Amino acid sequence: MQLLNTLYVTNPDSYLHLDNDTLRVEIERETKLRVPLHHLSTVVCFGHVLVSSNLMHRLADDGKSLVLLDGHGRFKARLEGPVSGNVLLRQAQFRRADDAEFCASASRSLIAGKIKNCRQVLLRGARDTGREEDGAALTATADELGRALARLEFAPDLDGIRGIEGDAAKRYFAALPFVVRADARADFTMNGRTRRPPLDRMNALLSFLYAMLMNDVRSAIESVGLDPQVGFLHVLRPGRAALALDLMEEFRPLLADRMALTLINRRQISAADFVEHPGGAVTLKDDPRRAVVTAYQERKQENLTHPLLDSNLALGLAPFVQARLLARAVRGDTEAYLPFCPK
Numbered sequence: 001m002q003l004l005n006t007l008y009v010t011n012p013d014s015y016l017h018l019d020n021d022t023l024r025v026e027i028e029r030e031t032k033l034r035v036p037l038h039h040l041s042t043v044v045c046f047g048h049v050l051v052s053s054n055l056m057h058r059l060a061d062d063g064k065s066l067v068l069l070d071g072h073g074r075f076k077a078r079l080e081g082p083v084s085g086n087v088l089l090r091q092a093q094f095r096r097a098d099d100a101e102f103c104a105s106a107s108r109s110l111i112a113g114k115i116k117n118c119r120q121v122l123l124r125g126a127r128d129t130g131r132e133e134d135g136a137a138l139t140a141t142a143d144e145l146g147r148a149l150a151r152l153e154f155a156p157d158l159d160g161i162r163g164i165e166g167d168a169a170k171r172y173f174a175a176l177p178f179v180v181r182a183d184a185r186a187d188f189t190m191n192g193r194t195r196r197p198p199l200d201r202m203n204a205l206l207s208f209l210y211a212m213l214m215n216d217v218r219s220a221i222e223s224v225g226l227d228p229q230v231g232f233l234h235v236l237r238p239g240r241a242a243l244a245l246d247l248m249e250e251f252r253p254l255l256a257d258r259m260a261l262t263l264i265n266r267r268q269i270s271a272a273d274f275v276e277h278p279g280g281a282v283t284l285k286d287d288p289r290r291a292v293v294t295a296y297q298e299r300k301q302e303n304l305t306h307p308l309l310d311s312n313l314a315l316g317l318a319p320f321v322q323a324r325l326l327a328r329a330v331r332g333d334t335e336a337y338l339p340f341c342p343k
Contacts, residue, residue, distance in 0.1 A: 006042045006216065007035055008293040009049050010286060016043070017052035040064055044215055046289070067215050075211070086225035093243075093330050097230050104157055106246075106329065106337050107233035111165045112152055113250030113339020118172045119145045120343075121253045125179030125261070134178045141175035144168075158233065165249075169193070177202075179261050187271035188264055197281035201274045202260065204282040208289065209256035210248075212296055217251060218244040220319035224327045247326060250339045251319060259299055263292065304342050 007023070009016065015026045023040065025033040043059065044067045045051065051066065059066050060081040068076040096102045119142045126138035148168040155161045173193050180188050180202075190202040198204040218241050221228045231242030233249070263269040273288035284292065300316025313321065322340050329337040 005035075005039055006044060006212075006297070007040055008044045008046070008212070008297075010046045010289050010293060012047035012049060014045075015050040015052075016045070016055055018055040018058050023055065037062060037064070042067060042215065042219055044069060044212070046070070065219060069211060075214070080222075089225045089327060089331060090227050090230075092332070093226055093230055096330050097232060097236075100157070103232040104155070104161065106326075107158055107161045108152055108155060109337045109339050110233055110246055110249050111161055111168075112149060113341050114165070114252065115145050115149050115152070115168050116339070116341045117250055117253035118168070118257075119149075120341075121179065121257055121261070122172070122175055129178070131182065134182075137178050138175055141171055144171050161233070176257070176261075179265075181265045184264055184270075197277075197279075197283075199280050199282060201271060201282055202264075204274060204284060205260045205263070205269065205292070206256060208284055208292060209259055209296060210252065212293070213251055213255050214241070214244060214248055216255075216300075216316070217248045217319045217323075220323040221247060221326075223320060224323045226323065226327055226330070247319065247322060250322070250341070254318075254340075254342070255296075255299065255315065259292075259296060263295060268295065306340070307342055308338055 009025065011027060013027050014032075017024055017026070019034070021037050023035045023037055023043070024031055025035075037058065042065045043051075046069050049068075056066060056079060060079060063081050066079040068078070070076055096106075122138045122142040122145070126135040126142065129135050129138070145168055148164050148171075152161065152164050155164055170192065173190065177185055177189060188200075188202045190200050193206075194200070194203045195207060198207045218228050221244055226243060228241040228244045230236065231244075231246040234240070234242040234245045236242050268291060269288055273285055275283050275285055277283065300314060302315050303312050304315055305311070306313055306318070306321060308325070318340050325334070326337050328334045
């Protein structure tokens with residue numbers, strides 16, 4: 001399995017077009033970047049980026065996706081070629097979506113993975129902090145998440161699972177500021193999780209990272225032939241990629257939350273990198289946004305050991321591996337889906 005690159009275009013003055021077998025990025029008629037198409041899996045454009053029709057056709061022909069997000073990272077549209085997913089797998093997926101027992105089992109595993117990975121973020125923060133009171137607060141919340149895991153095992157249905165997940169998420173986000181270095185906390189306070197729009201700097205940073213993660217997880221799901229719209233945990237709604245949201249849960253702490261904390265604690269992102277808009281919305285400025293994209297891509301290249309396969313792989317490939325494992329559970333090749341929880 002090869003980890004192909006995702007090209008993120010954040011400058012709204014960019015013009016993308018096809019140059020033989022290369023994607024060329026121009027800004028004010030000056031070439032800024034050339035990327036061979038065989039190195040790419042997806043092109044993601046933020047804001048009003050111009051894309052030539054020839055390039056759109058070529059991406060579709062090559063089975064590569066073009067994703068359009070607004071300037072804040074919110075999904076707008078996706079262009080892709082004909083769906084080549086396994087129809088038998090999708091038939092099985094649709095049947096599983098109507099099976100309450102399977103939905104509960106799969107959702108229980110997905111949320112268990114999320115809570116375990118959230119605990120690791122807090123426990124790592126407790127180990128790294130030099131403040132005893134912060135370490136105690138983080139450890140206490142990690143213990144609460146451990147008790148949530150124990151309750152999750154006996155949750156009888158989706159409503160019970162969602163209730164445990166909601167309570168665990170509330171406690172987790174309340175403790176997350178203790179992982180931020182002390183002198184930056186005033187600038188990165190968060191009163192819970194806010195989304196549309198994010199109302200503080202931490203939420204703005206998380207929302208931007210989640211938008212990139214969502215694209216990667218959806219691509220992984222489609223690569224194995226599953227339908228991203230038909231999930232088991234999230235409620236089905238027109239236009240909502242419910243299965244992508246399901247699988248994304250276990251990766252939020254690993255690929256987004258830890259990334260946000262690292263950027264802040266290493267002073268790669270500061271309060272000056274955000275814009276506060278009338279009405280309360282907060283967004284990243286252009287240059288810091290590009291820095292976040294670069295850091296996210298570098299994070300995906302990091303190697304770790306997959307706990308189930310006992311083999312090394314790049315973190316960016318983990319969603320593709322998990323999508324395959326989920327497909328096996330859907331087909332009935334395995335008893336249950338096992339989430340991704342590296343140590």
